[in-house]
Amino acid sequence: MELTLKELASFAKKKGFIYPSSEIYGGVAGLYDYGHLGTLLKHNYETLWRKFFLGLNDNFYELEAANVMHENVFKASGHLENFIDPIVKCSKCDFAERADHFVTRHIKERTEGFSAEELTKLIVKHKLVCPQCKSYLQPVSVLNLMFPLQMGAAAGNRAFLRPETAQSPYVNFKLQYEAQRKKLPLGLAIVGRAYRNEISPRNLTLRQREFTQTELQIFFDPSKIESHPDFADVKNYKLRTLLEEDRKKDKVVERTAGDLLKKGLPQFYVYHLAKIQQFYLDELKVPPEKFRLYQLDDKEKAFYNKFHFDIEVELHELGFTEIGGLHYRTDHDLAGHQRVSKQSMEVMEEESGRKFIPHVLELSFGADRTVYMLLDLAYHYNKERDYVVLKLSTKLTPIYCGIFPLVKNNEGIVELAREVYNDLKKCYSCFYDEAAAVGRRYARADEIGIKYGITIDFDSLKDNCVTVRDRDTTEQTRIKISELKDKLGGMYWK
Ligand code: GAP
Numbered sequence: 001m002e003l004t005l006k007e008l009a010s011f012a013k014k015k016g017f018i019y020p021s022s023e024i025y026g027g028v029a030g031l032y033d034y035g036h037l038g039t040l041l042k043h044n045y046e047t048l049w050r051k052f053f054l055g056l057n058d059n060f061y062e063l064e065a066a067n068v069m070h071e072n073v074f075k076a077s078g079h080l081e082n083f084i085d086p087i088v089k090c091s092k093c094d095f096a097e098r099a100d101h102f103v104t105r106h107i108k109e110r111t112e113g114f115s116a117e118e119l120t121k122l123i124v125k126h127k128l129v130c131p132q133c134k135s136y137l138q139p140v141s142v143l144n145l146m147f148p149l150q151m152g153a154a155a156g157n158r159a160f161l162r163p164e165t166a167q168s169p170y171v172n173f174k175l176q177y178e179a180q181r182k183k184l185p186l187g188l189a190i191v192g193r194a195y196r197n198e199i200s201p202r203n204l205t206l207r208q209r210e211f212t213q214t215e216l217q218i219f220f221d222p223s224k225i226e227s228h229p230d231f232a233d234v235k236n237y238k239l240r241t242l243l244e245e246d247r248k249k250d251k252v253v254e255r256t257a258g259d260l261l262k263k264g265l266p267q268f269y270v271y272h273l274a275k276i277q278q279f280y281l282d283e284l285k286v287p288p289e290k291f292r293l294y295q296l297d298d299k300e301k302a303f304y305n306k307f308h309f310d311i312e313v314e315l316h317e318l319g320f321t322e323i324g325g326l327h328y329r330t331d332h333d334l335a336g337h338q339r340v341s342k343q344s345m346e347v348m349e350e351e352s353g354r355k356f357i358p359h360v361l362e363l364s365f366g367a368d369r370t371v372y373m374l375l376d377l378a379y380h381y382n383k384e385r386d387y388v389v390l391k392l393s394t395k396l397t398p399i400y401c402g403i404f405p406l407v408k409n410n411e412g413i414v415e416l417a418r419e420v421y422n423d424l425k426k427c428y429s430c431f432y433d434e435a436a437a438v439g440r441r442y443a444r445a446d447e448i449g450i451k452y453g454i455t456i457d458f459d460s461l462k463d464n465c466v467t468v469r470d471r472d473t474t475e476q477t478r479i480k481i482s483e484l485k486d487k488l489g490g491m492y493w494k
Helices: 005-014 036-054 071-077 099-107 116-125 167-171 173-179 257-262 267-283 332-341 367-378 411-424 438-447 458-463 481-491
Strands: 018-020 032-034 060-062 068-070 084-089 096-098 141-144 148-150 158-161 186-195 210-220 238-242 253-256 291-295 307-315 319-330 359-366 379-382 387-390 401-405 430-432 452-456 465-470 476-480
Touching: 005 018, 005 367, 032 036, 036 060, 036 186, 036 210, 036 267, 036 367, 068 071, 068 167, 071 158, 071 167, 071 332, 084 099, 084 116, 096 099, 099 116, 167 173, 167 186, 167 332, 173 186, 210 367, 238 257, 238 267, 253 257, 257 267, 267 291, 267 307, 267 319, 267 359, 291 319, 307 367, 319 332, 319 367, 332 359, 359 367, 367 379, 387 438, 401 411, 401 438, 411 430, 411 452, 411 458, 411 481, 438 452, 458 465, 465 481, 476 481
Parallel strands: 060 186, 238 291, 401 430, 401 452
Antiparallel strands: 018 032, 068 158, 084 096, 084 141, 148 158, 186 210, 210 359, 238 253, 291 307, 307 319, 319 359, 379 387, 452 465, 465 476
């Protein structure tokens, strides 16, 4: 059975993962809130992300920074001028949509990066009209996606909600470079909010107006872009790539990291591309066949990028969807901030006295898109059981174990179950449930992804063992209570 976006949205809402923000007032397009389980899932992703990417180098750290930023930040970064999307409006009614999405939907061709003029020509050529009232459409225009803010009472103090977390590490680079003892590469990560006035927010959390990004900015010496000290570790690792040259066949080609160097990509870039794939396949457990690294062409690349791959995962109903990207931003941002702030962004190589502006490699991921992706991949309707089993990986699932006393009217069983619960919750996220028959409790647990169901029964009072049931296989094993904590910790369990 094919999962639809509508079904996933309804499931996510009912179970407390994700639902529209301010819903009692009708909601606001492009704004979503996370319920108790969604928040746990998102935090688990963020924890995993921090551990993996900050672990790549001893000089990588996380920052926390203001979401509202000085107007000049965005003059320097180019966002005031270039962070625009094409918009198509009806000449009669209130219809408005992002023009490239509108055209792509009708002509079934990618039009990302097309100019307003090119999109207008396609609309005319294909005789596209307003989908609501069938009137003519206006020529395509552009809209800046940033949210401006008036700060304080005085007129003229314009600021903006940041449209990407990336600008915070850039404006703090010089301070951090000094504080981190002038070492490159230097990595500054942010797990934080970004804001975009999207023309057509849609698809649950895939296109919102406020969202979370997990981004790592790596500042490095551009003269060393052709090397990475750990490249040998990934040299023979096969990456699932769709390069510009593969587009006609529209097929993923597996290429080793070594092969990608022959395609003109620098070693420093390819090393991180490999690490990103390892994160998705090994940590987030995305099935390899649903993962690809999609190379963008000159037209599609973000305005600040020299090399740009999207990280794409195949989702139900939507097909391959961008979840993140690896961006070689050169010195675009630091040079821009040097120009506008009049503060030098240069650093000096000690041995040679050579001065240069560091370049930036950006590893950028949408946390909300990732959570959506995780739910989409984990959602399995089980015919035999006749309910949904949420097969989230053990590292990500919001609740790891459910503790179930077989009956709730036996003091001994309830007391022992409480004991087990209190002990396990010191190590694992646990859920105590004594309502309804145990089969019903298993079903409720499976639906929200609880990996292990632990039942305390009459025999437990005699043999000090419990039954541990695996969510995915439904296999049941008797385990001594004294060994439970260790065994659940992964000695025997995947
Ligand atoms: N700092 C680079 C940057 O922001 P981007 O491709 O515009 O690059 C990075 O955004 C990631 O942020 C995307 O791959 C996507 O996962 C997420 N993202 C972007 N716009 C979003 C939106 N409107 N709603 C949810 N996530 C979004």
